[in-house]
Amino acid sequence: xxxxxxxxxxxxxxxxxxxxxxxxxxxxxxxxxxxxxxxxxxxxxxxxxxxxxxxxxxxxxxxxxxxxxxxxxxxxxxxxxxxxxxxxxxxxxxxxxxxxxxxxxxxxxxxxxxxxxxxxxxxxxxx
Amino acid sequence: xxxxxxxxxxxxxxxxxxxxxxxxxxxxxxxxxxxxxxxxxxxxxxxxxxxxxxxxxxxxxxxxxxxxxxxxxxxxxxxxxxxxxxxxxxxxxxxxxxxxxxxxxxxxxxxxxxxxxxxxxxxxxxxxxxxxxxxxxxxxxxxxxxxxxxxxxxxxxxxxxxxxxx
Numbered sequence: 001x002x003x004x005x006x007x008x009x010x011x012x013x014x015x016x017x018x019x020x021x022x023x024x025x026x027x028x029x030x031x032x033x034x035x036x037x038x039x040x041x042x043x044x045x046x047x048x049x050x051x052x053x054x055x056x057x058x059x060x061x062x063x064x065x066x067x068x069x070x071x072x073x074x075x076x077x078x079x080x081x082x083x084x085x086x087x088x089x090x091x092x093x094x095x096x097x098x099x100x101x102x103x104x105x106x107x108x109x110x111x112x113x114x115x116x117x118x119x120x121x122x123x124x125x126x127x
Numbered sequence: 128x129x130x131x132x133x134x135x136x137x138x139x140x141x142x143x144x145x146x147x148x149x150x151x152x153x154x155x156x157x158x159x160x161x162x163x164x165x166x167x168x169x170x171x172x173x174x175x176x177x178x179x180x181x182x183x184x185x186x187x188x189x190x191x192x193x194x195x196x197x198x199x200x201x202x203x204x205x206x207x208x209x210x211x212x213x214x215x216x217x218x219x220x221x222x223x224x225x226x227x228x229x230x231x232x233x234x235x236x237x238x239x240x241x242x243x244x245x246x247x248x249x250x251x252x253x254x255x256x257x258x259x260x261x262x263x264x265x266x267x268x269x270x271x272x273x274x275x276x277x278x279x280x281x282x283x284x285x286x287x288x289x290x291x292x293x
Contacts, residue, residue: 065138067138085261086135088268089135089142091268092135092268096142097133097144100129100146101129104129106158106164107155107158
């Protein structure tokens with residue numbers, strides 16, 4: 001659930017991703033801000049597709065995130081953001097798993113056709 | 128096991144939880160449609176929910192409050208965007224003030240529920256939750272955690288195990 005636990009393989013991936021001048025440049029230029037792949041591609045003497053490949057390597061290493069906005073693909077380097085989102089989604093998962101467990105339980109209780117029952121108390125079906 | 132899949136997308140800030148139930152589609156829908164059934168599962172045992180208004184029509188409003196162990200009563204509301212019984216429900220879930228009016232200072236979550244029949248007696252339900260921003264998500268989950276859901280997990284498992292199958 002938590003992504004702080006970077007394995008050796010993952011660390012290798014990060015180092016490999018950063019072992020390239022263009023990729024290091026992309027990281028530093030998108031740190032905390034968003035740039036489209038198109039904008040990035042204009043800065044380098046290489047094709048759009050080649051820049052896109054560099055971005056994909058960084059993305060796999062978890063160093064940048066790509067967000068689609070309309071036709072644009074925005075690249076952003078914000079590792080902390082991704083970490084926070086992962087952690088929060090983990091908490092959300094816990095919340096909904098518990099809720100779905102209760103849903104399953106209520107489904108069993110709803111077997112008999114229910115009517116409005118003002119006597120239903122907080123204990124629900126736990127009798 | 129109820130939950131069959133959880134898909135989290137940290138970039139899009141969405142989570143989709145998919146569950147399967149041994150019940151026909153109409154009965155699964157009933158747990159959304161009937162406020163008394165909804166109360167059985169929306170809130171955790173420490174924070175049971177009570178639904179007041181419950182108008183499941185496009186543009187309709189659902190209001191509820193939860194009762195905490197110290198008597199605190201946080202209020203919430205849904206604004207129904209789309210509904211196609213017994214298969215689809217889409218709504219915004221937000222916080223309300225003490226009089227039940229939507230609290231515009233608090234971000235809203237959008238929920239999209241899709242209910243499909245696997246066969247006559249089995250149903251799949253997918254619920255997609257999406258947040259407007261990471262900050263909104265953080266804020267809402269901090270409040271959600273106050274519902275004390277973690278301690279509820281153990282109890283529910285016990286109840287589920289002892290629940291008779293139809």
